[in-house]
Amino acid sequence: MKNSFVVKDSIKTAAYNLSTLWILLAITVFFGIFGNNFLKGGNISNIINQAGFLAIIGVSQLVVILTGGINLSIGSCMALSTVLLGPLMLAKAEMPFALIFVMVVVCGGLIGIINGFMVTLLNIPAFLATFATMYVARGAAWLYIGKGVYYGINENIRFFATGVLFRIGTFRVTMPMVLAAVFLAGMAFFITKSNIGRKIYFTGSNPEAARFSGIPTQRIVIFAHILSGLISGFAGIMYVARINAADANLGVTYHFDAISVALIGGAIMSGGSGSIWGVAAGAVIISVIQSGMNNMQVPTELQTAFLGVLIIVAVCFNTFLQKKKIQNTERHITDLAGKTVKGGAQA
Amino acid sequence: MNKESILRNIGSLPNSTYVFVVITLVCAAGIPNFASANNISTLLQQSCILTLLSVAMALSIITKGIDLSVGGVVSFAGIIMALLMSSGAGEGLAILIGFIAAMVFGFLNGFIIVKLKVAPFIATFGMMGIAQGVANLLSNKRAIYLTDQAGLIKLRLIPFLRHNLLEIDLGGGQILGINMIVVITAAVLVLLLLLYKKTVLSAYMYALGNNAETAKLSNINVDFWNIFVYMLTGLLAGIASLLMLLRLNSAQPTAGDGLEFQAVVAAVLGGNPLSGGKGSLPGAIMGALTVFVVRNGLTLVGANSNFIMIILGVVLVLGMIMNDVASRGFKAKGACKQ
């Protein structure tokens, strides 16, 4: 009797925790019913494939949001780090993938260091510092590339963004899916289990307390910005491989996409709250919406409006469920307390 | 006047004033034509829209919020005004309805933030998308041109507002023109600053930004004032939208794109930290003017536009450093003598 009660309650708590998944389920069902053959294997594989790319830039944004900051330079950072190494990525350069990958990611990391130093040592708010970097990096990318585009990327590099590993019916398991899954799992482990990951959360939720308990908060913030830069570099190489061209125009509006993904995934701007799996769910939600709206031929001008409504609804729903969860836990505690008292009386 | 009191007086100016003064002097000294009357007239006219939006942003930032929907509202309210004007409604009425629509958007922002407890960044980020979408939907994605030649409607107010109120001929082809756009902006800013300084508004806003709980305990109707601030922000975006309409003599569904981030940057540069609870409206004005002085100066020099992006980024960072140094330097000296 008592056991089933506890099980039921913990299921409830878990259900409240998974608010983003409920939203995902709701919109998937919606498009499944009203869409045109929306839920076939090929389409689902397509959506997950696209979500993999979005999830990477979402995580890049999340690690900075967790410290209470924001990174507006993600798109520019992607463009600058890939454009600088663009000539080496071409098929005719015949450079090994691993070397290029490391160089691009390090390049992103260097831009992250600049952001981190501006935010901590120079005491500039992250919004403004990364906005400045957005301008500087984009301008530098254009100055460097002059008037052209690097197209015809090395096939070995392209394989990581376009390769298909195997098929199950019409469902294709692609390289980006596997890469994104490994990346997300690694990041989730790192950010929740590692010492430095926990410090990032602590710094974001209460910087004062974190400082007093001996955490080097400045170094943590710099680290988060570097991490964000590294991930941006990774995202950059993935996108370049996907579209088969490196140009300075890459990702002009991706800071919007990155923020949307993180926010729908449950991150809170003041920091300290948000999860990697939430971001993953957020990325899938945006891909489902984009794909579903293309599928249902929603008039183009309504797409931004719809996304706007969804962001607000998602967050309201999240808050609602969290409140329910707290009520539920409180009731559970009172119930348990009541039982103990009763038990005591019987004895 | 002794040295301390001078320092104290300088210290009481918003920090961004120094940034503004230094950069303006640099430009005036180094760039031909910058300090000419013609250029100053255009510079003032160009910076009006961002100045209003930057002040609007400062209002929401001081109460520990942010309003990212201002750019969307600029597009949206402009389309409403232009549609009404071209359908034959009176110009005054059209402008009024445009302002009301902008305030309704502000109210919705406030409502979502206060009643549905959604964080301001997220709520207004969502509303930005909605405003852009509605602007495109209403206008059928096309610019609406206000003309008194092709159309049957005779516009009077709009052409009047597009003229220079005052022109002072300084000789040598130099004319200092004060455009109605500048006059409107100045009037709105003066009214706003009076409202802000002379009423309870500023006290309540700082209270909200510093600690909403304490504000509630001291009998401030927190919900009401919060919504009020967002309606005020919406109204300012509506006025900016009218200025955009005057400048373009037409309404564009994408006119306000990207303005929200520029407004945040100008407000932050003007000494309004995003953490809320402090800040200054005159500072926000200085922040917006600084951005335009740099842009204007660099274009006059004829620098490659890629260079402009890089230099603008660097100047923003330098400006923030100067802000910081100034607040520690002058302020500390002024304060310790009090």
Added chain:
Amino acid sequence: MKKIVSVLAIALLGMAILACGASASKEDQNAAKANEKTYKIAFIVKSLQSAFFLSMMEAAEKCDADFDEITVDILAPQTPFNIDEQIQLVEQCITNKVDAIVIAPCDSVGIIPAIEKANAAGIPVVTPNTKSAGGKILSYVGVENYNVGYDLGAALCEKLGGKGNILLMEGKAGNSTSEERTRGVKDAVKKYAGIKLLDSQPTDWDRAKSMTVMENWLQTYDKIDGVLTLTKDIGLGALEAIRAAGRGKDIVSITFDIDNDVIAAFKSGDLYGSGNQNEKSQAYIAITSALFALKGYVVDSNQILPLTVVTAESYK
């Protein structure tokens, strides 16, 4: 005192940067042409962040190098396709007393106040690429965006033999170039009863976004006969998606503008055709027209360049 010194130091740094920007663009030109009679011409494009306008700028620089008597200043708004920033640029040019303004307006209607200001200041204005709906224009050089859409639409429908399912990728919602071309395509498609326009979506002129939209379409529609994209960046993005799905042989793809990237796609056989509006000629002719007018020669007020649809056959 220390603080004040540091403020001054920063101010100096700012000045140094300004000086760099100034000298980089001025000195080399002034030194070379100090003795000549120099006309200053401002060349304003819609965006720096687009290969198309970079191509126009290349022609403008060529023009600057070819004619000793002109200096061409190239300007562009920082926010791509932002009309208010473009108006600001025109205002600066007037302040700077340039001899002529050559501008590709972001919006035909929104630019009018700026053109009127230039007219009032007596500065001739030439508009390559996009027309201005008002004001006094010395000359327009280019093709009609509506015709671009119409011709591309007609070429695709003809290639498909007047029947089939087609898709259209637009630029950015609310952008006048995109809307004009879209209107043209839709009008052309109406002429062919057998052609069905399945859907039309915006892509923000972004290569990655167009690839995403195309992937979604490939999943939604089993039978697609043709895809029309309004510019080559989004065209090549769509082409990547079509190639990845292995449906290149079934889908006829038409885009607009030509560069090496497009020629490579022609050679691989995946792209059927592309419209050529000779953007380099537009820029070059526009600037030289301004020069001729400044020298007192008469210039045609409407220089419509031929719009040609180039097909893959020309590259075999």
